[in-house]
Amino acid sequence: MRVSVLDGFEGESVIAGAVQEVLKERGVEHFYFTLREMNLLPCRACGSCGLRTPGECVLKDEIPEIMKALARSTTMVLLTPVRFGGYSSQLKRALDRFMLLGLPLYMVRNGQLLHPARYDIRSLLAVGLKEENLEGQEENFRKLVAANARNLHLEHRALIVGPAERFGDIKHAVENSLREVYGRG
Amino acid sequence: MAKKRLLLLNGSPRRRGTSFSFARTLKMLTEEFGHSAEILHVMDYFDGQEDLAQLKRALAGSDIAALVAPVYVDTLPYPDIWLFEQLRSAEEVRGKAFFAIGQSGFPDITVCQPLLGSCRCFAEAAGMKWRGGLAYGGGAILDGAYLEDLGKKGQKITSAFELALEDVLAGRNISAQAQELLTIRIPRWLYRPLAAFLNYQARKTARRHGVTDIARRFYLE
Numbered sequence: 001m002r003v004s005v006l007d008g009f010e011g012e013s014v015i016a017g018a019v020q021e022v023l024k025e026r027g028v029e030h031f032y033f034t035l036r037e038m039n040l041l042p043c044r045a046c047g048s049c050g051l052r053t054p055g056e057c058v059l060k061d062e063i064p065e066i067m068k069a070l071a072r073s074t075t076m077v078l079l080t081p082v083r084f085g086g087y088s089s090q091l092k093r094a095l096d097r098f099m100l101l102g103l104p105l106y107m108v109r110n111g112q113l114l115h116p117a118r119y120d121i122r123s124l125l126a127v128g129l130k131e132e133n134l135e136g137q138e139e140n141f142r143k144l145v146a147a148n149a150r151n152l153h154l155e156h157r158a159l160i161v162g163p164a165e166r167f168g169d170i171k172h173a174v175e176n177s178l179r180e181v182y183g184r185g
Numbered sequence: 186m187a188k189k190r191l192l193l194l195n196g197s198p199r200r201r202g203t204s205f206s207f208a209r210t211l212k213m214l215t216e217e218f219g220h221s222a223e224i225l226h227v228m229d230y231f232d233g234q235e236d237l238a239q240l241k242r243a244l245a246g247s248d249i250a251a252l253v254a255p256v257y258v259d260t261l262p263y264p265d266i267w268l269f270e271q272l273r274s275a276e277e278v279r280g281k282a283f284f285a286i287g288q289s290g291f292p293d294i295t296v297c298q299p300l301l302g303s304c305r306c307f308a309e310a311a312g313m314k315w316r317g318g319l320a321y322g323g324g325a326i327l328d329g330a331y332l333e334d335l336g337k338k339g340q341k342i343t344s345a346f347e348l349a350l351e352d353v354l355a356g357r358n359i360s361a362q363a364q365e366l367l368t369i370r371i372p373r374w375l376y377r378p379l380a381a382f383l384n385y386q387a388r389k390t391a392r393r394h395g396v397t398d399i400a401r402r403f404y405l406e
Contacts, residue, residue: 042263044198045255051391055403067404085306086299090272092263099258102282103400104387106380111373113291113380118402134309140302147259147299 001182003030004073008080008091010036011126012123014173015129015161020102020171022178035090043096055118061165063097070101071119082128082160085140087115098144103140109153117153121182123147124156127174130163155179189354191215191222192247196254196265200226202329203288208323210332210343211251211286214350217293223247227254231264237271245277249284249353250313252304254290260299269307283308284316284353292371294320294364317359319349323369341366 003023007016016034021028041061048058059182070076079092087095102115126145130138142158149156157177161170193211197204203237208224215222229235242292244250254265272278283303283381287297297320308315313363322344332339345366349359 001343042198043257045202045257051387051396051399052394053403054391054396054399054401064404071402071404072358083266084269084303084310086260086266086303087265089266091260092261092266095258096263100404104391105399106377108380111376112240112293113376116400119405134306136302138307140299140306143302144260144299147296151259155324 001028001149001178002073002076003073003075003178004066004069005030005032005077005079006091006094007032007036007080008088008094009129009181010081010088010090011130013079013081014167015127015170018078018167019077019127019134020173022171022175023080028173028178031073032174033066033069033094033098035094038065040066040093040097042093043099049100054104055098055100057097063094063100067097068099070121073121075123075125075178076121076154077178078124078126080126080130081131082137082141083131083135085137086144090107095148097127098148112150114151114153115145121152124154125159125161125174125181126156126179127161129161155181186303186354188311189215189220189248190246191220191249191251192243193222193224194250194252194268195224195226195228195260196252196268197230198262198264199329200228201254203327204255204286204340206327206329207286207288207346208251208253209344211253211346211350214343214347215354218350220355226389227252227264227268231267239273241272241275241277243350244272244275244281247281249282250278251286251353252285253286253288256287256291256296256300259296261303265397266303269311273307273311275311279312281313282316282353282356283311283313284349284359286321287318288321290323290326292322292369294322294368297321298324316353316357317349319345319359319364319367321367 145158193208212222262399289296301318348363
């Protein structure tokens, strides 16, 4: 297993701490990106990465570091507060560039029209920290993660953690989720 | 009915794409109904070209706000989530009605669900009155064309927007009928020939740009 972690929190978080400990203790080879410290520009949908510079983003920022890691990883881990039933803007500014992970072509799988994958990533674990109580936000978060996984051709697991959960319990849940999602991928 | 003021937010990183075309038609229809509407571009505030305080003042002066946005990686584009984070605790949005339109390049409108779900969650978090969402599939094909230039397809979209605006301006949630009008039904058996056609077009375009390896694994090189 080789893991790329995209940390979309705005500051230190108990989830980030738990994930880092699990990866270190298990000796999992990984790349860790603290997105708030990175220069990442918004995707402008210029289309260059599709049919002009295939697979390469023309914007000059730090996205190549993330993409090089993802291209070499089997598992992607996304860390984020559950923000309006989805991802934080910090995480999304990296994810908006995920067109780089797909081909500008189409295929049909399970009755869905999809882009084929460009690399061999196999699984996705998204860990969300619930910040507030909004109706339907957990369901929406899980739907979003499932959609990402479907479009990226990944096995997936969405783990939502409450604000009062113990560090040890979070570690345990992360470890189980990683094992499960990697095993299925 | 008292004259209402509608603030339309173009949530696309592109100023003149399909999201803007939809917002433009919504503005025209709102004015035909005897109300007023204004379009603002989220990117202008995100890029710092305009002061966010000005957007908040515009929101304070409106009765209804709406976001029209494309689906990026299955949900709202990053600048729109940023804007929601900025407005979440703003007094200027409290109590306003809010609706959203999501548009995706893919024909399946369920692709828009996470985007619209996030808009609904934002409305709840910000104390706004959620009036519902509409999903459009096939937005990329429109590529920013004005609806009046699109014949029957444009007329159908315009009719859907008319219905939705009638509801929202009257203080109602958007009806299912509006979504029904907006939904393009492409039979699943057509997906494979559609994919083959789109792939043929893509390869042709790539060759025109001098691209020989469309599947290049650039970040492994």
